[in-house]
Amino acid sequence: MTQQIAAAPLVRVEPELEPPASRRRHRAEKAEARAARTFVAPAAVLLTVFFFVPVVLCFALAFTNARLISPHGPQFVGLDNFTRLFSDPLFGRSLRNTVLFSAVVVPLQSGFALVLALLINAQIPGVNFFRTVYFLPVVTSIVVVSILWTFMYQKDGLVNHLLQAASFNAIQGADWLNNPSTAMPAIIFMSIWQAVGFHMVIWLAGLQTIPGDLYEAAELDGATTWKRFRFVTWPGLRATRTFILVTITIAALSLFAQIKVMTNGGPLDSTSTVVFQAVRAGYEQQQTAYASAISLVFFVLVLMVSLVQRYLTRDKD
Amino acid sequence: MAISTVSRTDVRRAVSQANRKRRGRRFGRAGGYAGRSVLAVFFLFPIVFMLVSSLKPDDQIFADLSSPKAFLPIGHVSLDNYRKVFDTVPAWRFLANSIAISLVTVILGVAVNSLAAFAISRMRWRGRSIVLAAIIATLVVPFETFALPLVWWVNKLPWLVIQGGVPRWTFGWLDTYRVQIIPFVANAFSIYLYYSYFSTIPKELDEAARVDGAGWFRIYRSIVMPLAGPATATVAILTFLPAWNQFLWPLMVVQTENHRPVMVGLEYFFQLNVAWGPMMAYATLITIPVLALFLSFQRAFIGSIASSGVKG
Numbered sequence: 001m002t003q004q005i006a007a008a009p010l011v012r013v014e015p016e017l018e019p020p021a022s023r024r025r026h027r028a029e030k031a032e033a034r035a036a037r038t039f040v041a042p043a044a045v046l047l048t049v050f051f052f053v054p055v056v057l058c059f060a061l062a063f064t065n066a067r068l069i070s071p072h073g074p075q076f077v078g079l080d081n082f083t084r085l086f087s088d089p090l091f092g093r094s095l096r097n098t099v100l101f102s103a104v105v106v107p108l109q110s111g112f113a114l115v116l117a118l119l120i121n122a123q124i125p126g127v128n129f130f131r132t133v134y135f136l137p138v139v140t141s142i143v144v145v146s147i148l149w150t151f152m153y154q155k156d157g158l159v160n161h162l163l164q165a166a167s168f169n170a171i172q173g174a175d176w177l178n179n180p181s182t183a184m185p186a187i188i189f190m191s192i193w194q195a196v197g198f199h200m201v202i203w204l205a206g207l208q209t210i211p212g213d214l215y216e217a218a219e220l221d222g223a224t225t226w227k228r229f230r231f232v233t234w235p236g237l238r239a240t241r242t243f244i245l246v247t248i249t250i251a252a253l254s255l256f257a258q259i260k261v262m263t264n265g266g267p268l269d270s271t272s273t274v275v276f277q278a279v280r281a282g283y284e285q286q287q288t289a290y291a292s293a294i295s296l297v298f299f300v301l302v303l304m305v306s307l308v309q310r311y312l313t314r315d316k317d
Numbered sequence: 318m319a320i321s322t323v324s325r326t327d328v329r330r331a332v333s334q335a336n337r338k339r340r341g342r343r344f345g346r347a348g349g350y351a352g353r354s355v356l357a358v359f360f361l362f363p364i365v366f367m368l369v370s371s372l373k374p375d376d377q378i379f380a381d382l383s384s385p386k387a388f389l390p391i392g393h394v395s396l397d398n399y400r401k402v403f404d405t406v407p408a409w410r411f412l413a414n415s416i417a418i419s420l421v422t423v424i425l426g427v428a429v430n431s432l433a434a435f436a437i438s439r440m441r442w443r444g445r446s447i448v449l450a451a452i453i454a455t456l457v458v459p460f461e462t463f464a465l466p467l468v469w470w471v472n473k474l475p476w477l478v479i480q481g482g483v484p485r486w487t488f489g490w491l492d493t494y495r496v497q498i499i500p501f502v503a504n505a506f507s508i509y510l511y512y513s514y515f516s517t518i519p520k521e522l523d524e525a526a527r528v529d530g531a532g533w534f535r536i537y538r539s540i541v542m543p544l545a546g547p548a549t550a551t552v553a554i555l556t557f558l559p560a561w562n563q564f565l566w567p568l569m570v571v572q573t574e575n576h577r578p579v580m581v582g583l584e585y586f587f588q589l590n591v592a593w594g595p596m597m598a599y600a601t602l603i604t605i606p607v608l609a610l611f612l613s614f615q616r617a618f619i620g621s622i623a624s625s626g627v628k629g
Contacts, residue, residue, distance in 0.1 A: 033442035035533040040448060043433035046503035051455050054463035054470050061466055068469055119353055124346065132615055133357040136364060139611040139618065141562040143580045144600045148367050151593055158366060161382045193360070198622060205623035254461045257564050261583070275461045282465035283569045291465035299462040306457060 058299065061292040068286035081293035091294070093269050094277040098301075101188060101273065102252035109192045109252075110199060110244050117203035118229075131204075135197040142194055146261035149190040153177050153262075177263055180270035187258050187271060195251065199244050206240030207233065242313040246306045253302055274298045362388065371398055371598040378593060398598035405595065407574055408602065411582040415603075418497050418578055419560035425502040426556040427549055433503075434511030435537045439523060449512070455505040461565070468569050471496050496570045497578065501560060507552045510624065514548035515541060551621035554614075561607055579603040 062081055066074035085091050120131045137145060152158040153176040160173030176186040210233060218228045256275040259265060265272035265280070274294060282291025365388050370378045372394045381387045402408050436442070437449050471490040478487050490496040518541060526536050542549070564580040571577050580603070586596040611618050 029441065032440055032533065036436040036440040036442040036445070039432045039436035039440075039533070039537070042429045043503040043508060044448065046429065046499065047452070047455065047505065049474075050467065050500040050503070051458075051463070051505075054467040055458065057466035057470055058463050061469065066469060068472065116356070119349075119356070122349065124349065126350075130353045130357055131619065132612075134360050135619060136608075136611075137360055138622070139558070139607050140364065140604050141564075141580060141607070143562065143564045143583055144367075144604050145363075147583055147586075147596060147600055148363055151370075151597070152363060152366070156379065156382070158382055158387060161387075165383070193363075197360070201619050201622045202625070250457075250459050254459050256461065260564075260568075278461075278465055279565065279569070283468065288465060288469040295462050295465050299458070302459060302462065303457070 058292050058295050061289050062296045064289050066289040066292070068282070068288050074289065077289075081290050084290070085293050085297065090269055090272060090277060091274075094272045094274050095297075097184060097271060098253055098255060098273045098275075101184065101191075101255055102249055102305075104188050105191060105252045106245065106248050108188075109196050110248055112192065113196045113199035113244070114203050116196065116200040117207055118233075120200070121204055121207045134200055137194045138197040140194070142257045143261055145190065145194045146258045149186075149193075150177060150262050153186050153190075178267055180268045183263055183267060183271050187262060191252075191255075191258055195248075199248060202244055202247075203237070203240060206237045210236035238313070242310060245309050245313060249305050249309065250302055253298070253305065274301070367597050367604075368601055370594065371601040372396070373398075373594060375592060375594045378597075398594040399602070401592070401595040402599045402602065406582055406585045406599070408582065408599065410574065411577055411579045412603070412606075414494075414576060415561055415578040415580075416606075418494060418563075419557050421494075422498050422501050422560040423553050423556045425498070426504055426507055427552055429502050430504055430507035430552065431511045431542060431545065431549070432537065434508045434515055435541060437508070438512045438515040439520065439536075439541070440533065452505045452508050456509070464565060464569070467500065471500070471570060491570050492573050492576055494576055497563065497567055497576070500566075501556075504556065506625070507556065510552055510555075511545065511548050514545050518544050547617075547620075550614075550617045551624055554618055554621040555625065557610075558607070 061074060063076060063078060064074035065077050065080075116134055120127050120134065154160075155173075155175040155178075159176065163171045163173045174182045176182045214232045214236070215228060218232050223231065254275055255273045256279065259271050259273055259276045260279070263271045265276055275298065278291045278294040278298065281287045281294060369388055369390050372390050373381070374393055374395075374397065377392050378387075381392065386392065437445055437452075473488060474490050475486050475488050476490065476493075476495070477484055479485070522540050523536050526540055531539070562580060563578055567576075567578050567581045568584075571581065582603075583596075583599065586592065586599060
């Protein structure tokens with residue numbers, strides 16, 4: 001509304017009173033800048049309060065003894081939280097679980113997603129149906145999916161019954177989520193099932209940017225399917241590749257909901273993750289400072305991984 | 318003579334090769350469908366199992382597990398589980414909360430982020446590039462890194478309430494709707510999406526409107542936004558999904574039933590004796606709205622996810 005008033009002098013042309021052209025332009029520019037700042041203000045304020053301040057707080061509180069609810073303000077305690085963190089066996093285990101989860105999920109999920117994308121990129125009738133179906137788990141909440149698979153993973157649950165049926169009773173299955181050695185693999189399998197459709201669609205978008213005549217030229221040159229993939233498709237997906245690697249890795253490192261719903265970190269902390277431990281410390285035990293220290297380590301981990309990946313997948317020419 | 322025979326066998330060989338190739342392709346196509354269908358079953362069976370189990374009593378769910386009946390709505394099929402859901406938890410309340418929270422987040426998000434993107438992409442002012450850089454920088458930081466300090470922080474934030482006609486400051490945002498909405502309104506990625514979409518709309522339109530005396534807000538509202546429908550659809554979907562699926566955040570900042578959203582409501586079913594039937598019914602209940610939206614706006618959904626890949 002203010003900008004409409006500000007714009008008014010441009011319209012109301014009164015020859016005698018009209019200021020010199022340069023001054024008028026100057027005034028219009030000032031009005032434009034004022035309007036622009038007004039437009040940006042809501043987003044800027046919200047991002048400041050709910051993004052920049054908490055990120056700074058994460059750094060600051062990690063060096064204090066802040067608690068979620070406390071009559072005293074936070075006091076500076078130096079590196080106490082970090083010395084405690086690095087001698088905490090649970091943190092070591094959480095870190096190891098998180099890295100293990102990511103190391104398995106990143107290659108499997110991105111590879112599987114690429115296979116799916118190639119399958120639904122084919123020009124055959126009915127391909128939209130398959131695309132929709134492969135994508136369905138993505139629109140199903142991870143919390144719902146976790147509940148559902150908790151049910152299916154039970155000792156006498158659907159997964160074991162299917163395994164028995166498929167193997168003619170040769171495989172009896174396990175009590176997947178209650179066994180420290182199978183809990184994490186079971187969560188990995190389910191997580192890929194849920195999220196792979198998301199990255200399939202992103203690969204697909206990348207595939208569709210590759211010009212069709214490149215494939216025609218390759219076919220004329222007698223290139224096999226594999227060679228066409230290797231020398232046309234793969235190089236054409238370079239930007240998509242970086243994006244997919246970075247997003248899958250960050251999502252994998254942030255593993256939380258599945259753990260909270262399915263195992264609560266157990267059995268024997270075999271599925272505790274960094275974010276899960278941060279939530280347990282910061283929310284359940286109200287130790288905001290300790291949770292901030294964990295979050296800070298997590299932040300550094302995410303940053304390092306995405307920098308390394310960006311470096312490894314950079315444009316080499 | 319000799320030459321003609323050679324060429325004839327050549328032709329024959331070529332024809333048979335082409336036939337073989339075509340037959341191979343036909344087999345390849347059938348194989349392609351078979352493979353794709355197996356994958357479809359793989360992605361579909363848990364969801365079908367959930368829908369079907371929500372209609373059966375617990376003892377029948379378990380009895381059916383070892384046969385294909387697990388995936389078929391036959392036997393004692395009823396809506397009893399759904400009735401039990403509404404008896405044990407305030408499901409309507411949770412659904413209403415989630416619908417309200419997601420809708421308000423989407424509406425405010427579209428307004429705030431498009432307005433900011435408009436100023437950044439189409440207006441000239443000092444500090445524009447710094448603001449854009451700051452917004453892009455926020456994209457690499459996942460919410461989980463600052464969620465815990467944020468809990469501490471929102472617990473200290475002020476809010477103006479009017480009590481008996483007198484405005485008064487209160488502190489702490491825990492257990493409110495606003496704590497589930499306001500932190501997620503401004504979104505760097507939405508701004509970025511609008512920003513890139515706006516740059517495809519010719520600037521001459523703005524100039525023509527300015528000559529006709531339109532103010533900047535008028536240009537935003539009557540010219541640019543009506544042309545940015547696809548971007549709005551994308552932003553709406555990418556805001557709605559996480560808002561509906563919120564779990565970690567409300568788990569920490571909402572302690573009372575009144576403001577609880579649907580996902581946290583699932584925790585109610587994790588009591589000592591898990592009743593799987595009602596739990597599957599509740600899971601179905603909170604999945605159906607999103608599923609229905611997805612199936613009716615598939616193209617927009619998939620397009621919006623695909624466009625989230627352009628930022629790399």
